[in-house]
Amino acid sequence: MDTRTALALARFGLGRCPAEEVPRDPVAWLAAQLDAPPPWDGPPMPTAAEGLRALRDDRAxxxxxxxxxxxxxxxxxGxxxxxxxxxxxxxPLRERLVWVWANHFTVSRRRPMLAPLVFPYVQEAIRPHATGRxxxxLLAVVRHPAMLLYLDLALSVGPDSPAGQRRRRGxxxxxxxxxxxxxxxxxxxxxxxxxxxEFAAALTGWSIDRDGAAPGFAFFPARHQPGEKTVMGRRVAEGEEGGVAFLRWLATHPATYRRLAARLAQHFIADEPPAGAVGHIAGVLAATGGDLAAAMRAVLAEPAAWQGAGKLRAPFDYAVAVLRALxxxxxxxxxxxxxxxxxGQPWLDAPLPDGWSDQAAAWNDGELLLRRADWAFAVAGRAEAVEPLDLAAATLGPLCDATTAGxxxxxxxxxxxxxxxxxTPAFFRR
Amino acid sequence: MSLTRRATLLGLGAAMSLGGASLALAAAPGDRRFVVVLLRGGLDALGVLVPRGDPHLVPARQPLVPAGLLDLGGFWGLHPALSGLHRLFQAGDVLAVPALAGPDRSRSHFAAQDALECGAPGQGIAGGWLNRTALLLRAPALAVGGDVPLLLRGAAPVDSFFPAAPAHPPPDHYAPDYYMQVLALHGDDALTGPAMTKALAVRRFEGAVLAASAQAAGRGGFPALAAAAGRLLAAADGPRLAALELGGWDTHVRQEPRLVAALHPLDAGLTALHDALGAGWRQTVVLVVTEFGRTVRMNGAGGTDHGTATVALLLGGAVAGGRVAGDWPGLAPARLFEHRDLQPTGDVRALVKGALAAQFGLDGAALATIFPGSFDVAPLGGLLRV
Structure with missing residues (x-):
């Protein structure tokens, strides 16, 4: 295994599982994962409708x-x-991207009612679009019950709408x-x-139909604030379509592209990625109308993405890499x-809507790192008949230095x- | 003195790269302690320190005015979930300032928290003001709860504490050399090496201090963390600066039950901190702050949206408390900030500067190091009893 292959597996993938074949051409292997979502072959995932019914049942x-x-x-x-x-x-690159975008659009079970909805959210809103536009x-996210509840959009009512007038809501x-x-x-x-x-007014009526056999997103005209709105100098027409058009405008705004490019570059290249790389990726997003697969291909084409000491794995990343190795x-x-x-990074349980940090400063805490060492010892006790040196070669390849092997x-x-x-320091990184 | 104490705390005396000159220059904090409790999410001041004497309160937000307010003397009432705080107030140990704001006006949680913790708006200053205080005083500092908040990030070394996870006992019994081997592998790593070396030393110190207490295992929760922080701060060679965080204040929807759910652990935690500090309470100042207040009027969902001015609290045995201090802007519609928020009548940094100056005897130059570029924000006086 050469260094490029080892980086493809660790930095862009999720860490190698020894049963996985070593890719012959690492870049081609990664790029091929961006083409089309493969069919879901995991165990059945609960749906948001099931989640909403569960909330109903628990309330009853x-x-x-x-x-x-x-x-x-x-x-x-889930x-x-x-x-x-x-x-x-x-x-694994596609799978990694699912969780990168899930973090960009954070929902959290710190709101207890979200517990049955967070995994359906990732499955239904994020996964189908992780390499799409x-x-x-964005639209799939806004319409998902998990997001509608997490940031309270489901409860926002136009004060001059019939429902707002009748129930004095706003x-x-x-x-x-x-x-x-x-x-x-x-x-x-x-x-x-x-x-x-004004933007909040434009999105009134976007809520959840909680009744019936298939509860889920619905637009309620009676809760929609009447009239045209003006947001960031743009006119937003009354009704659901006005909100959709404005969300599409936001999604394709140059400032949005810069932020998405920075997120990808920070995740895959460095905590402080080179400005040139961010500019390239943002340019690709602008040229392709926000194609996330094209943006990811642009990341792979950045020389800086294949250099450097590597990113410190966040705890979630670290746990996944260890479990894949074992x-x-x-x-x-x-x-x-x-x-x-x-x-230190409970899954889908971020404290705030900006999600988890993607920088070493957030995770390079001595006690948090010691906990990795604690857990490494505990979980190593579950392994059977694994040769540690073989596993080191299979997972780290040339990233495992002589001191570690010794x-x-x-x-x-x-x-x-x-x-x-x-x-080891090498396993703490990707 | 403080260097020796810190070296003892970390068991790193030989490794500390501080020479005799620094030792001589160090301003020893002695037994004086300063604790910051960060309430993340934007505390609704009007629902907690309630201006019940203000004629505009009830028209603006009647359903959000709690019943059974605890009396703070006429005009002011305290939320009934804060009975422990009320007792401390009556003992003269709590000073409340009702309408302060940080240096940011964006109503963004993230921008406002960053500004509160850095001590300046925008991104002009790296690191937090409590870290700069630690650097100046050479005082050992502790982040309680796991991660190090921006408030405590910076050039001064900071320890972090949270109770060990019971599911994964350190494997000392099975493999006594394991951690030494792990540390040896990280020894040359500029990023992880120093962090892990220090954390292992801190674990041993905390193990020794907390083993004596029955609540040592405290399974998370703010009151347990606050109690552990109090015991660590009370130790003769313990930290002197500490930061704790508590969330749950972003009450956009059905505010009252959510607020109560957040106030209970806050009240229990402040009481636990007081109890665990014991005699150390006399030398301790506790600052309770949040990034912004909330809208004066109730929103459409029985909650409140992001606002501007809010309350800050100072607690401690030497605090000149038992009173609500500072200007009250009133809730008349014409007095509101941008027609919706409580109008700030002061800068939260004035309170922090005043408290740090009185607690540690800091002069203007020292305060300018801790809060660069805020010369126009004068420290509040009369915060501590002399």
Whole structure:
């Protein structure tokens, strides 16, 4: 395995699973993953409709003084299915991108009612568009019940709409503000408080039909603030279509492209990526109407993406890489939900809508790193008949230096050697 | 003194690269402690420190005015979920300033938190003001809860603490050399090496201090973290500066129950901090701050949206408390900031500067190092009893 192949597997993929074939042409192998979404071959993933029904059932159970628990059960089913995809995928770059965009459009189960919806959200809103057009991704996100609830858009009502008048309800500007600041153009784009308020008014009526057999997104004209709005100098027509058109405009704004390019460059190249690389990627987005696959190909074409000391793996990335390397049978696999929690980055549970940091400064905390070493030792105890040196060669290739190999050879037990492999500086990075 | 203490704390005396000259120059913080509690999400000041005497309060937001307010003397009432804080207030240990704002006006959580923690708007200053304080005082600093907030990031070394995860006991018993081997592998790594070396030393120190306490294992939760922080701060060779964080304040929807759910752990945590500090409470100042306040009027979903001015609290045995201090702008519609938010009548940095100056005897030059470029923000006086 040469260094380029090792980087393709670790930096762009999810860390090698020893059962995975070593790609002959690493760039071609990565590029091929961007073509079309492969069919989902993991265990069935719960849907948002099931999630909403679970919330309904749990509420009814609570009223009747029963324990409930449908929502939690769906959370765990979703986590199991998503774990299978992460550990078993043949297209790890595509899988990585799913979670990069899920973090860009953060929803969090820190709002307890989101527990049964977060995994369906990634499956239904993010996954189909992770290598598609950013505008389609944005629209799928805004219409998903998880996002509608997380940033309160489902509850925002036009004060002059029939429902607003009847129930004395009004705007909630939470989603509008975060959509401008975090999802699209960013604060530097120069919008004002009035823009936020008008944008919120334009999106009133976007909510959730919670009844029936297939609950989900619905536009409620009776909650929509009447009249034309003006947001960032653009006229936004009354009705659902006005909101759609404005979201498409935001999604294809040059400021949005710059922020998306910076996100990809920061994830794949460096904490502070070269400005030239960000400019190239943003240019590709502009030239292709926001094609995320084309943007990713532009990342792969950057020489800087194949250089440097590597990025410090975030705890989620780290846990996935270790579990892929160990390739444990499902029954002996630890739960990724609890592992990510113990390592400091609980899965789909970010504290704030800007999601998890993609920079070493956030994760290079001594105690958090020691926890990786703690967990490496614990999980190494689950492995069977693995030769640590073979696994080091299979997963790190030339990234495993002579000092590390020497330490593995001298370790007191096979378990200790495996734990040391997972606790090396090379394994902490990608 | 402080260098010796820090070296003891970290068990790194020989490795510290600070010479005798620095030792002589170091301003020892002695036993004086400063703790910051960051409330992330934007605390609704009007729902907590309630100006019940203001005639415009009820018309603007009646459903959000809690019943059973605790009395703070006539005009002001305290949210009933804050009974512990109320007791401290009555003991004269709490000073509340009702309408302060940080240096950012964007109503963005992220810009406002960054500005609050850096001490300046925009991205002109790297790192946080509590880190610059630690650097100036050469005081050991501790981030409680796992990650190091921007407030504590910077050139001064900072330890972090959260209770060990019970699921993964350190493997000292099975493999006594394991951590030494791990550290040896990271020894040459400029990024991970120093961080892990220090963290292992801190683990041993905390293990020794906390082992004596039955609550040592504290399974997370703000009150448990605050209690652990209090015990670490109380230790003779413990940290002198610390930061804790608590979220749950972004109450856009159905505010009252959400606010209560966040206020309970805050109240229990502040009480636990007080109790765990014991005699150290006399030498401790606790600052409770949030990035911005919320809209004066209720929004369409029974909540409030991002606003501007908000309340800040100073707690401690030497705080000249038992009062609400600072100007009150009133809630008359014409007085609101941009027709929607509580009008700021002061800069939160004035409170911080005043508290740091009084607690550590800092002069104007020292404050200018901690808060560069804020000469026009004068420190508030009379915050501590002398």
């Amino acid at each position: 159970a609570q009223c009747a003084g029963l324990p409930g628990g449908a929502g939690r059960a769906l959370l765990h089913r 986590a199991d299915a998503a774990t299978s995809a992460l550990l078993g995928t043949a297209a 950013f505008a389609d991704l 705007l909630n500007e939470n989603f509008a503000r975060e959509c401008l600041e975090l999802h699209t153009v960013g604060r530097d784009a120069g919008y004002t408080q009035a823009d936020v308020t 390739d444990l049978p499902p029954a002996r696999r630890p739960s990724l939900l609890s592992v990510t929690g113990a390592l 330490a593995l050879r001298q370790a007191g037990s096979r378990r200790e050697a495996l734990a040391l492999l997972f606790a």
